[in-house]
Amino acid sequence: MSGTPTPRPGTRRIWSSALGVLAAALLAIGVNMLVDRVAPRARIDLTQQRLYTLSDGTRSVLQGLTDPVTLRLFYSRRLGTAVPAYGAYAERVRAMLEEYVAVSGGRVRLEVFDPEPFSETEDRALAFGLQGVPVDQSGEQIYFGLAGVNLLDDERTIPFFQPERERFLEFDLTRLVYELSNPRRPAIGVLSSLPVNGDPRMMMMMRGNPAAQPYAVMQTLRQFYTVQDVALDAQVIAPDIQVLLVIHPQNLPDATLYAIDQFVMRGGKLIAFVDPHSEGQAGRPGPGGRPPAQTSSNLDRLFHAWGVEAATDGVVLDLRGAWRVRASPTDRVQAVDYVAWYNLQGDSISDAEVATAQLNQVTVASAGWVRLRDGATVEMVPLLRSSDRSMRANVERVRENPEPARILAEFRPDGQRRTIAARIRGEVATAFPEGPPAPPEGAERPEGFPAHVARSSGPANFVVFADADVLEDRYWVRVQDFFGQQVATPISDNGAMVANLVDTLSGGDALISLRSRGESLRPFTVVEDIRRDADARFRQTERELTERLQQTERRLRELRQGQQGQGQSSAVITPEQRAEIDAARAQILQTRQQLRAVQLDLRRDIEGMETWLRILNIAGVPLMLALFAIGLGVARARRRAAARA
Numbered sequence: 001m002s003g004t005p006t007p008r009p010g011t012r013r014i015w016s017s018a019l020g021v022l023a024a025a026l027l028a029i030g031v032n033m034l035v036d037r038v039a040p041r042a043r044i045d046l047t048q049q050r051l052y053t054l055s056d057g058t059r060s061v062l063q064g065l066t067d068p069v070t071l072r073l074f075y076s077r078r079l080g081t082a083v084p085a086y087g088a089y090a091e092r093v094r095a096m097l098e099e100y101v102a103v104s105g106g107r108v109r110l111e112v113f114d115p116e117p118f119s120e121t122e123d124r125a126l127a128f129g130l131q132g133v134p135v136d137q138s139g140e141q142i143y144f145g146l147a148g149v150n151l152l153d154d155e156r157t158i159p160f161f162q163p164e165r166e167r168f169l170e171f172d173l174t175r176l177v178y179e180l181s182n183p184r185r186p187a188i189g190v191l192s193s194l195p196v197n198g199d200p201r202m203m204m205m206m207r208g209n210p211a212a213q214p215y216a217v218m219q220t221l222r223q224f225y226t227v228q229d230v231a232l233d234a235q236v237i238a239p240d241i242q243v244l245l246v247i248h249p250q251n252l253p254d255a256t257l258y259a260i261d262q263f264v265m266r267g268g269k270l271i272a273f274v275d276p277h278s279e280g281q282a283g284r285p286g287p288g289g290r291p292p293a294q295t296s297s298n299l300d301r302l303f304h305a306w307g308v309e310a311a312t313d314g315v316v317l318d319l320r321g322a323w324r325v326r327a328s329p330t331d332r333v334q335a336v337d338y339v340a341w342y343n344l345q346g347d348s349i350s351d352a353e354v355a356t357a358q359l360n361q362v363t364v365a366s367a368g369w370v371r372l373r374d375g376a377t378v379e380m381v382p383l384l385r386s387s388d389r390s391m392r393a394n395v396e397r398v399r400e401n402p403e404p405a406r407i408l409a410e411f412r413p414d415g416q417r418r419t420i421a422a423r424i425r426g427e428v429a430t431a432f433p434e435g436p437p438a439p440p441e442g443a444e445r446p447e448g449f450p451a452h453v454a455r456s457s458g459p460a461n462f463v464v465f466a467d468a469d470v471l472e473d474r475y476w477v478r479v480q481d482f483f484g485q486q487v488a489t490p491i492s493d494n495g496a497m498v499a500n501l502v503d504t505l506s507g508g509d510a511l512i513s514l515r516s517r518g519e520s521l522r523p524f525t526v527v528e529d530i531r532r533d534a535d536a537r538f539r540q541t542e543r544e545l546t547e548r549l550q551q552t553e554r555r556l557r558e559l560r561q562g563q564q565g566q567g568q569s570s571a572v573i574t575p576e577q578r579a580e581i582d583a584a585r586a587q588i589l590q591t592r593q594q595l596r597a598v599q600l601d602l603r604r605d606i607e608g609m610e611t612w613l614r615i616l617n618i619a620g621v622p623l624m625l626a627l628f629a630i631g632l633g634v635a636r637a638r639r640r641a642a643a644r645a
Helices: 009-038 056-063 077-082 084-103 120-127 163-181 200-205 216-224 254-265 300-306 404-409 494-505 525-565 575-644
Strands: 069-075 108-113 144-149 155-158 187-192 226-229 243-247 269-273 308-310 314-318 322-326 335-345 361-365 370-372 379-385 390-394 419-426 460-465 477-482 485-490
Touching (some): 069 084, 069 163, 077 084, 084 108, 108 120, 144 163, 155 163, 163 216, 163 485, 216 226, 216 494, 269 494, 335 404, 361 494, 370 379, 460 494
Parallel strands (some): 069 108, 187 226
Antiparallel strands (some): 069 144, 314 390, 335 361, 419 460
């Protein structure tokens, strides 16, 4: 028969598959075009800590703008060509700035410039104070900074975007916009026995010494608030101060304690940093050039009246997060875990409080603990707590010439968790029921001295830290020189925590959610815990070895002295001495074998854990995809078989 040939089933299947692929491609292109037109900035952030999503605080700041803010990004394209890492970072900066423009509803305006050498654009960058950096030997300057202005011609700048601060990018950008949109800042007071605003005496002796500079946390606070210094003998706290920071108060006169008490009674917010042993103070020479004899501080009179107690004679030691410090020169191991200095992470930081919910790490040193007194009527909400691998110890163990190896060898965790910082809330009575004390000798009461208040006007709200070293730069920030400019890079969230607390207590929480964004570095906590446990066992065994050696040496001296008393030469080794020496050698050999076994187990545990982590990271995802594909293929085969049947 003649006629049109009937296509074979296989050919029809091929054409059907080809048309299906073409339809799927057209559908994908159409969906992309539709999404690009309807929702050009729609995206899904699958990172655990939502690193690429604007925080609620940023959105609140941007949507609350009433006047326009102009942001000018100066970026030299040659920088991205010469250093590709900067090019990728610049794309992220520009994308985030465009997101700011979209969220603000147009109240943030973005202008992007490429400052060519010797151009007017380069002159504008220099006029804004942006930093030029040479990219090669020719001396040509490149730029990667931001300048912002408002309607009042106030200016704020980021001189140069540092890759080391990439995880703080949103904080830096929103801080700049916030400062331009909020010319009036809340007032906070600072009463401190520590040189938080710099040490003029050390500045005169050693110019450029970092220890003479203001604390980094104070520089952070001054960017957002009007900071007023409060004298150590103040009789009244200024009424315009909303939050008062009392830092390491030592031997305050009753008149000043009364001023703090009445500030709280009138509704003022207090953040107190007391310390059983201030490492910062101990490390600074006193007026006579010697370390100070007193390194503790307290507000016991106030705290006890309010139902709170902060330890002054003890410290909390914690193995989890302990810092590795240099061991003594005679130590066989070069570094050791110093359990008096440690990082608080995970469940040690409260996620129920808005000021600490997004913090990743806070570092403390020789910290005490906070607790409620018996019969207290106030509520205590822990902000920072030690882990269950902690213990209490007498403060003398860390006060003078501490031995980290000895402290670790004697460390015995008791499984209890202790509060290191807490927020206290509730109605409290004054610590001065008899009224204001007499003014200091030779002083008079200031004019307009306020009337006495016997009880707080509503619930008091204050925060107590049992550690003042949480403010010390060395424990949370690293300062590096970048072409003549000092760049501070936080390694812990201490500064963000203090700023968050001030934000919360002063009534504004717009910036809290963005101060500490996700950390890209994810530590292997399981491996670290294994190492710390093994290191603690090693130190305990090493301690026992040292004690055995000392006992053996004492015994040998006693034997020699006994033989000399009997008229024998000390050079003659008796059978008893030989037996003691042989026993000591055998004991030393056995103990060293135990030490090697502990180190071998440590290395095996860590290597085994690293092997499994590599297997999971390298083969885990491909294996899951393969299993998924196999399962999908089996399911399709079953459906086809069922359809044919």
